[in-house]
Amino acid sequence: MAGIVEFEKHPADTLKVGKGFSLAKADPDATPGYSGNKADGEALLADLDGKLTALQEMLFAESRFGGRKRILLVLQAMDTAGKGGIVNHVMATMDPQGVQFKAFKAPTEEEKSYDFLWRIEKAVPAAGMVGIFDRSHYEDVLIHKVHNWVTPEELKRRYRAINEFERRQTDAGTTVIKVMLNISKDEQKARLLARLDDPAKHWKYSGGDLKERAFWQDYMDAYQAAFDETSKDHAPWYVVPANKKWYARIAVQQLVLAALSDLRLEWPKAEFDVPIERELVERS
Amino acid sequence: MAGIVEFEKHPADTLKVGKGFSLAKADPDATPGYSGNKADGEALLADLDGKLTALQEMLFAESRFGGRKRILLVLQAMDTAGKGGIVNHVMATMDPQGVQFKAFKAPTEEEKSYDFLWRIEKAVPAAGMVGIFDRSHYEDVLIHKVHNWVTPEELKRRYRAINEFERRQTDAGTTVIKVMLNISKDEQKARLLARLDDPAKHWKYSGGDLKERAFWQDYMDAYQAAFDETSKDHAPWYVVPANKKWYARIAVQQLVLAALSDLRLEWPKAEFDVPIERELVERS
Numbered sequence: 001m002a003g004i005v006e007f008e009k010h011p012a013d014t015l016k017v018g019k020g021f022s023l024a025k026a027d028p029d030a031t032p033g034y035s036g037n038k039a040d041g042e043a044l045l046a047d048l049d050g051k052l053t054a055l056q057e058m059l060f061a062e063s064r065f066g067g068r069k070r071i072l073l074v075l076q077a078m079d080t081a082g083k084g085g086i087v088n089h090v091m092a093t094m095d096p097q098g099v100q101f102k103a104f105k106a107p108t109e110e111e112k113s114y115d116f117l118w119r120i121e122k123a124v125p126a127a128g129m130v131g132i133f134d135r136s137h138y139e140d141v142l143i144h145k146v147h148n149w150v151t152p153e154e155l156k157r158r159y160r161a162i163n164e165f166e167r168r169q170t171d172a173g174t175t176v177i178k179v180m181l182n183i184s185k186d187e188q189k190a191r192l193l194a195r196l197d198d199p200a201k202h203w204k205y206s207g208g209d210l211k212e213r214a215f216w217q218d219y220m221d222a223y224q225a226a227f228d229e230t231s232k233d234h235a236p237w238y239v240v241p242a243n244k245k246w247y248a249r250i251a252v253q254q255l256v257l258a259a260l261s262d263l264r265l266e267w268p269k270a271e272f273d274v275p276i277e278r279e280l281v282e283r284s
Numbered sequence: 285m286a287g288i289v290e291f292e293k294h295p296a297d298t299l300k301v302g303k304g305f306s307l308a309k310a311d312p313d314a315t316p317g318y319s320g321n322k323a324d325g326e327a328l329l330a331d332l333d334g335k336l337t338a339l340q341e342m343l344f345a346e347s348r349f350g351g352r353k354r355i356l357l358v359l360q361a362m363d364t365a366g367k368g369g370i371v372n373h374v375m376a377t378m379d380p381q382g383v384q385f386k387a388f389k390a391p392t393e394e395e396k397s398y399d400f401l402w403r404i405e406k407a408v409p410a411a412g413m414v415g416i417f418d419r420s421h422y423e424d425v426l427i428h429k430v431h432n433w434v435t436p437e438e439l440k441r442r443y444r445a446i447n448e449f450e451r452r453q454t455d456a457g458t459t460v461i462k463v464m465l466n467i468s469k470d471e472q473k474a475r476l477l478a479r480l481d482d483p484a485k486h487w488k489y490s491g492g493d494l495k496e497r498a499f500w501q502d503y504m505d506a507y508q509a510a511f512d513e514t515s516k517d518h519a520p521w522y523v524v525p526a527n528k529k530w531y532a533r534i535a536v537q538q539l540v541l542a543a544l545s546d547l548r549l550e551w552p553k554a555e556f557d558v559p560i561e562r563e564l565v566e567r568s
Contacts, residue, residue: 061487088379095372097387097418101380134381192565202554203345205561213568270486277489281476284497 004047005040009033011251012258017227017237023220028184028243034250041246048253049093055260056130058267060098063128065268068173071259072124072131073252076138077181078219079209080191081242082249083134086181090253091132100125103134116140116158117165124169130256131174137162138178138226145222146215159229166235175259176235179252180223181242185216288331289320295535296542301511301521307504312468312527318534325530332537333377339544340414342551344382347412349552352457355543356408356415357536360422361465362503363493364475365526366533367418370465374537375416384409387418400424400442401449408453414540415458421446422462422510429506430499443513450519459543460519463536464507465526469500 014032036044059069073091075083091099102123111119117137125131141158144150150158166176183191192209195201212219231237238255242248298316320328343353357375359367375383386407395403401421409415425442428434434442450460467475476493479485496503515521522539526532 064487084379084381087381092376092378092380094376095368096376096380096383096385096416097368097371099380103381132380189565189568193562196558196562196565199554200551202558203348203552205554205556207556207561210561210564210568267484268487270483270489272489272491274480274486277491277494278477278480280494281473281480284473284494 004044005034005036006044007033007250007254008035010258011238011240011254015238015240015251015255017231017239021227021231021239023182023224023227023239026182026239026241028182028187028241030241031244031247032241032251034247038244038246041250045089045246045250045253048257052090052253052257052260053093053095055257055265056094056098058265059130059260059263060095060128061268062265063126065271067268068127069263069265070125070127070129070131070174071256072133072169072174072176073256074133074136074138074176074178075181076136076142076179076223077242078183078188078216079212080188080195081181081183082245083181085245086179086249086252087132087134090249090256091130094130098129100129100131101134102132104136104139115161117161120165125174127173137165138230141226141229142219142222143212145225146212146218159226162230163232163235166230166232170234175263177255177259178231178235178237179255180227180237180239181248182239183242185213187243188213288328289318289324290328291317291534291538292319293317294542295522295524295538299522299524299535299539301515301523305511305515305523307466307508307511307523310466310523310525312466312471312525314525315528315531316525316535318531322528322530325534329373329530329534329537332541336374336537336541336544337377337379339541339549340378340382342549343414343544343547344379344412345552346549347410349555351552352411353547353549354409354411354413354415354458355540356417356453356458356460357540358417358420358422358460358462359465360420360426360463360507361526362467362472362500363496364472364479365465365467366529367465369529370463370533370536371416371418374533374540375414378414382413384413384415385418386416388420388423399445401445404449409458411457421449422514425510425513426503426506427496429509430496430502443510446514447516447519450514450516454518459547461539461543462515462519462521463539464511464521464523465532466523467526469497471527472497 009032011033062069075086077083087101107119120137141155145155170176195205227237240248240251293316295317346353359370361367371385391403404421425439429439454460479489511521524532524535
């Protein structure tokens with residue numbers, strides 16, 4: 001087996017949305033911090049699977065003994081950008097016992113009758129869990145802004161509410177990782193056409209995708225505004241170039257790995273006397 | 285790559301609990317219907333991963349267009365029998381979007397204040413989903429019977445309630461697969477000792493395991509009674525020999541694959557005119 005090509009610069013540094021970040025200048029084709037090709041990326045992804053699942057198991061184990069740490073990965077993107085692929089190819093290797101996956105669709109009538117964070121609160125990860133949001137509370141400042149479903153004042157209120165909500169999560173032990181998968185408008189066209197060319201993918205195609213595509217620039221503006229308002233040190237945004245699916249996957253894997261490593265997890269110490277228990281088992 | 289060794293007789297036939305089944309006569313070391321070895325089994329498992337995920341995606345896709353089919357896999361076993369391994373190595377390859385995993389622990393005070401099926405009903409899979417129960421409503425006729433927490437009358441009521449409950453699920457489009465992973469008492473001892481020998485596994489060890497182990501034969505009797513009362517054509521039990529973990533995994537994979545195949549799934553037909561949509565995307 002050939003050597004594994006690692007990142008030269010960590011995505012946690014290169015992809016983080018800081019002061020002055022401009023989405024317009026972010027290149028969806030780029031592979032920041034990584035000089036390998038597709039095959040290298042796929043090998044790296046597979047190579048780190050085991051590490052990811054081991055860390056996740058440790059996170060889960062800690063919580064059985066009172067640990068309060070947890071992870072929340074928020075995935076946002078334009079249609080076809082590859083959220084599903086991230087979930088399937090990066091996160092699905094983890095133990096389902098320790099993963100809380102939640103896809104947020106258009107809100108139900110009941111959900112609409114509450115504040116926008118009501119349904120989000122119900123889906124946050126419990127201690128020890130890795131939560132994954134496929135879309136999230138950010139829809140309420142993205143599609144809602146694009147279509148002017150909210151006043152500027154309400155939009156402002158939502159940004160503030162989101163910041164307070166996320167601050168509360170991190171204060172309670174949650175590491176929040178917010179990822180925007182950044183594809184180009186041309187790449188989306190190619191992927192929509194590919195869906196139409198494959199009968200096994202027709203079910204994923206909806207006329208609604210085209211309708212939102214017509215608002216591409218408005219969405220980019222809404223993302224930029226969301227980054228400006230809500231990328232905070234305690235809950236930063238990462239804009240991940242996603243025209244190359246393999247790159248987006250290894251980049252997100254690195255972000256989750258870094259978050260888990262930063263937690264300095266340890267296997268819980270035995271609260272029993274091992275030799276005595278051994279003896280009891282032997283005799284049983 | 286060497287050729288794949290397939291099953292000669294399908295586990296859906298060889299492992300099904302029918303009239304006159306005797307758990308006492310079931311060999312936990314056996315590999316019914318399969319002549320391959322561990323390496324063959326692992327290769328078979330990996331080889332069928334793709335088929336399993338494709339069928340599961342089709343099940344999910346159907347439900348987006350009104351399909352009502354779904355799967356419920358119930359896993360029951362003595363401690364250390366390998367439920368977690370089944371979830372991680374067989375089921376975790378599926379798209380988390382289409383999987384509902386639920387581990388039933390000791391009931392909370394709130395859950396205890398309802399009928400035993402109350403918390404179960406809340407966790408049944410939605411249309412298009414593959415549900416996995418790690419333990420289940422069967423705890424209420426297993427541990428409860430073993431420790432005489434219920435009268436014989438109440439036990440009878442529970443069997444009947446379970447049968448009616450499961451019948452309702454299958455009538456609503458659910459394929460119910462009930463699996464008991466069958467390990468021997470000696471094998472459990474070996475696995476408990478292995479846990480004690482590995483600090484990374486201490487968190488999985490609990491003195492409670494030993495306590496229940498002391499009631500081994502009572503548990504076997506309770507399982508036998510549950511099989512006698514609740515293995516029905518519409519919701520059969522399968523007793524899967526589990527001393528060899530690799531065998532248990534390929535056997536359960538076969539059971540789930542067979543259930544999915546029996547549903548005769550198809551990709552939903554496009555409800556739009558493909559050439560027209562292509563043209564619209566091209567121009568967008």
